[in-house]
Amino acid sequence: MKKMIFASAIAMASHPMFAETLTRETGAPVGDNQNSKTAGATGGTLLEDAHLLEKLARFDRERIPERVVHPRGVGAHGYFVSYDDFSDVTQASLLAKKNKKTEVFVRFSSVIHSKGSPETLRDPRGFAVKFYTDQGNWDLVGNNLPVFFIRDAMKFPDMVHSLKSDPVTNRQDPNRIFDFMAHHPESIHMWTHLFSNKGTPRTLRGMDGNGVHAYKFVNQDGMVQYVKFRWLSQQADKGLTAQEAATIQAKDFSHHTNDLYQAIQKKKFPSWELQALLMDPKNLDKFDFYPLDATKDWNCEMKLVTCKTLGKMTLNRVPENFFQYSEQSAFSPAVFVPGIEPSEDRLLQGRLFSYSDTQRYRLGVNYQYLPVNRAKTPIRTFNQDGVGATLVARDLSINYQPNSFDGSLKRDRGTLAENTEYRYSQSRLDGKTQQKMIAKTLNFRQAGELYRSYSDFDKKHLIMNFAGDLNQIRNKKVVEQMVAYAYAADIDYGTRLAKATKTKLSKVKKIAVQIQDDPKKTAASFNKIPVKQAAHR
Structure with missing residues (x-):
């Protein structure tokens, strides 16, 4: 009895009177979505089963490339x-x-x-x-x-490569990350944010x-x-x-x-x-x-x-x-x-x-x-065609500029012309083209101000989280460099991080003196910078 009820339920569920008819992507109705078309009871599947081919081909292409960042x-x-x-x-x-x-x-x-x-x-x-x-x-x-972490787009691919998985092991590796970051003292500000509990919202x-x-x-x-x-x-x-x-x-x-x-x-x-x-x-x-x-x-x-x-x-x-x-x-x-x-x-x-x-x-x-990206305003552009074009073509044969139809006559209605009201702003430029680092780097001050704005609880977790990664690094010189960046930002910050990573403070101080924001100041003077609590949380 139970088997009969179950069989009846299946039959009713698949009957058109209880569901809308399944179709192919062309809109044609599908007669069987459970069984492939074969050459008899024991023969191979037939290539003419167009629904099967479409179903498999679409399945093979469901995935698109993952975003290189923010996936x-x-x-x-x-x-x-x-x-x-x-x-x-x-x-x-x-x-x-x-x-x-x-x-x-x-x-x-x-x-x-x-x-x-x-x-x-x-x-x-x-x-x-x-x-x-x-x-x-x-x-x-x-x-x-x-x-x-960085200030110049030239370094963006390298930075991402260091943060992504090792191309050999396919594992994220602090050795690679901090080997790169140790060459970028400006990154300490970002690390002081990221290794706080804000890094895990x-x-x-x-x-x-x-x-x-x-x-x-x-x-x-x-x-x-x-x-x-x-x-x-x-x-x-x-x-x-x-x-x-x-x-x-x-x-x-x-x-x-x-x-x-x-x-x-x-x-x-x-x-x-x-x-x-x-x-x-x-x-x-x-x-x-x-x-x-x-x-x-x-x-x-x-x-x-x-x-x-x-x-x-x-x-x-x-x-x-x-x-x-x-x-x-x-x-x-x-x-x-x-x-x-x-x-x-x-x-x-x-x-x-x-x-x-x-x-x-x-x-x-x-x-x-695409619907999620499309503007709500009318789109009027000479850009055209390409794979996946969905923009309805305008009833115009003029798809170029300049042209003889400037929109001043009635016959020109519907032509496109730029509106000078929306030109970009202007700015004065001086100097020569160059490839140089910016003059005012000031790599450590804001990192120190941020550290001093943290509560004792937040400082404790910052040090613990930061040290957790640094303690996985095999090259001790990389660790010393990163700890020196923290020390240059704030003495307490660097001292506590040195202790947590078992790094010699004498080596840290030596590096910090060489890299500090203002060479005229001693490393100790960094704690004299006024504490400014940032407006954000």
Whole structure:
């Protein structure tokens, strides 16, 4: 009796009256999705079974190239609401009116580790926001931490290679990482962030975000100000300790994704305020560091920096399909709108090309027309064709400029012409072309200020986490160099790290004296730098 009921249930479930008919990708109905077509009961499968061939061929091509950085990620939909009219500083329309609402898509990610890796691993977190404005898309592509390891895009591939797996063993190796980083004293600021518990965020909802680079705000009159962007979480929480991260990892590889989606589904919508840190270009040379250096942070306590809170972003919807939205979403700092431009930051200048180019490789040249990436505004361009072209061709035979149809006559209606109102801003240039390091490196001061802003608890975990990696390094000279960077930032920092790594302090001091920010000062003088608590958490 039970067998009969089970057989009947199967028959009913597969009957067309209970389900819509399965089709091929061509729209043709499928008659059998359980059995291949064969030459009799014992013969081979026939090549004419087109449904089978299509099914296998599509399965073979389901995976696309993994992002070279930021492969492990998760996204959500939401909106941004401006707090005021900021047209005095930028002509960006999303900030030109109080309470203006703009749709957004956000992707959070880890930088180095592959898709499917545990979300507990220590790593900077990507914080990328796509604004669908009425002037086109704007991508604010940043991280949870405010600075970066390096300051020049020339070093970006090498840095990533060192952080990625060994090409022989396919394992991430601190020996490789710090062999590279020991040649870059500017990295100590980033390590002082990353080896704190901020390097293992408890939740994505509780993370702050940073644009990292300086950009430019340009208003209607052409006035330019440098600007850094910062997202301030309204759900701020402390990061995980290494032990807490290990406990979670043993049970759940996707705790960040689960927490974010569950919060949204329970209508506990996470939100962040967007803060702008503004600086007049005339003051660029008045700092004792180079403000367009991605290894340096700005804060609201700096006399030459003005802060404005621009609005609030809220995430309120889980994507319908992970692949179509989170995986196919593509972000680049080269995607900006009138009123927002890139600065001369050397790392940013490289990212302007690389981030768009990697998406062309990963998703195809027409990636901008995928639903998650497509602007809400009309797209009018002479760019055409390419693999995966989906943009409906305009009814025009003129796909070039200049041409004889300038739009001044009725017959010219529908032709395209640039609008000089939206030309990029201008800036004066002096000097010669060169390939040199920036003059004001000041590699250690901000790392020391950051260390001194930490609580005793945070300092303890920073030292423990940092030493955990340094103690795996076979080349003791590399360890000595890294500890010396910490010592140059702050004596207590370096002394405690030397003890935790069993490194001779005399060797550390000798190196620190040679590399310190100001050769006229002794190593001891670094603790005399005033402590400034950064505006971000």
